[in-house]
Amino acid sequence: MRKRTIGTALAASVLATTTVFGIGTAFAATAPTTLTDQQRHVLSGYHADRMIVDGVRQRLIVADDMAHRILAVRYDGTIAAEVALPDGTNAGDLRLSADSGTLWATVPGAHQIISWKADSLEEIRRYTFGTAYELGDLVLTGGKVWFAVDVNRFGVLDPETGESTAFVLGQGNNSSASAKPPLMAVNPKDPTRLALTDTSTRGDLFLYDISGATPALVAQTQTGYVSGHTAVGFTADGYDIFVTGYNGVYETSAGTLSGGTTISTDAGADVESSAASWVAVGMNPSAERTDLRLFPPTGETVPSREFDFPISGAAPVLTDLAWEPGADRLFAITTDAAGAQSLWTIDKASVIPAPPAPVQTATSITLKAPATAGRGSGINVTGTLAGGLPMGTPVKVVRTDAETPAGVTVKASDTNASGAFSFLDFPQAGGTIGYTVSYAGDATHKASSAKVSVSVAKTTPALTLNRNGTVNAYNATVTMTARLGATYKNRTVEIWADPYGADQAKRLLKKGTVNGSGDLSVSFKLTRDTTFSAVFAGDTRYAARTVTSTLRTKVAVSTAVTKHYKVKKSYYYVRKRTNPKFTTTMTAYPNRKQQLVFEKFSGGKWVAWKSGTYKLSTAGKYTYTLTGTHSTGVKYRVRAVYVTGTSGDSANYTTYGSWRYFRFTS
Known part of the structure; x- marks a missing residue:
């Protein structure tokens, strides 16, 4: 955005009668955010009158009109480098080359354009013009330097040869010609398109094709209710042109200058477009209105974000506004009545914050259930949901047990007038039965949950093992048969042998599924007294069980x-x-x-x-x-x-x- 100094020149602006999307009265999509001291750096040792952003080095290039110099300052406002301007003059406009390697500036008081190395501010070259040239804005495009000259003129400089040519704005007979140089900007997506506007009260806007030897006027329009222009610029996508001045911001098509609309304000404004085509509109801070408004590239009619500067005492004025190239960081400089300046940094400026969570009332659930229950018998659970909820509030009940470890929903009654509810359940599994009752919460009530457990005894299965107490000959081979009664799903039995004495360990003789009669058999040769075990591991409904048989064995x-x-x-x-x-x-x-x-x-x-x-x-x-x-x-x-x-x-x-x-x- 090419612009001149923002200050009291706009304080006398008046409210336009036509509003496309209101800056003064429209409501933002989110509440304004007041900037904090953490976002503020007090500037000391210099005075900032204009700035551009060097995103490569994370610096601000600042023109200091009081000390007649240009400074490179870090994002925290401290000075990294500086260069004095000739003969007590000041920089008119600042511009970085496309690779951010070279800094260009007009120096109107010296009738010069000067270039420096952007990293060190070491001077590269000066271009001197006649005293009849009062220089203003400049832009860099097509390997040339285009510059504005007072009284309705603009020109082009070849930086290699130093040769320059001047042109008359419009048709050469523009009756609204201003004594000040026009404002200018180049389309970031089409470097052959140059926009110029004068700073008069009439409000003319011109679009030139500069691809040829001589600029060709493409279109010309009036900027509606917006006059006394302070800035002109293209959106980052190259689709639109914005002009600021008295009464607000004028927006129009960058291709033909057609279909223009006015964004009305009740104070002077600065407008900057980010790399993502978010438009930041800044006004002199006031307690009666929002100071910074951000409009999305989608053409919304209200700002998506708003920011306020904290005001204590007399309100400061907005000195300048700038986006970091290619980023979502917005910088603003304000100056108070005593001349003290602050640099404000807004990171992720276009990121809309999540709305604050509503205040929610705490809720709680209490449960009462029997400690034990029989398998397959009903378990009656009662509970109360507290927290001022209305009658008929639903609760969710999930039962977990050995058969449904992931949980299964159990139907419960809705709450009555006192918040009470109940449910009756008939679980078939044994063991620990868990019930989790939860309330999901709503916009004004917090979620809550409670758990209760009931111990359900498993059924004891019938299990026998033959030959207990028998006396057997040495080396006799016996057949041990385990018989398992009814179970749910597990039909596996193990038969173990434990011969007398520590020298022989207990051993698994056989593990398998019982036959249709419930039997599992295995043979074993006896050499000493041996205790046999039949083991059933249990299942979700029948308990584990072990039975033993001791067989006596004679010696030979x-x-x-x-x-x-x-x-x-x-x-x-x-x-x-x-x-x-x-x-x-x-x-x-x-x-x-x-x-x-x-x-x-x-x-x-x-x-x-x-x-x-x-x-x-x-x-x-x-x-x-x-x-x-x-x-x-x-x-x-x-x-x-x-x-x-x-x-x-x-x-x-x-x-x-x-x-x-x-x-x-x-």
């Missing part, structure tokens, strides 16, 4: 007789001068002992004669030699016995070996 035991001379009718015959040997072989087990029992036949019956307990070898053997004086004519018998708990261990069931009969002869 035998007694061999030696030193005899014959065997007749089951009797071993031994010479009385010979000591017979009796060798016991028994199932081996650590530290196992045998009881060796001798009896003799006397008085028509077998009676105890002698016995002893003897430790077996690791192979389960022991040999006993019967010594002493042996009597003839007497019948004897002997056997080995394992007794649970007294034979050194309890791994097997008490077992009696077979008798061995013997007699002594001469």
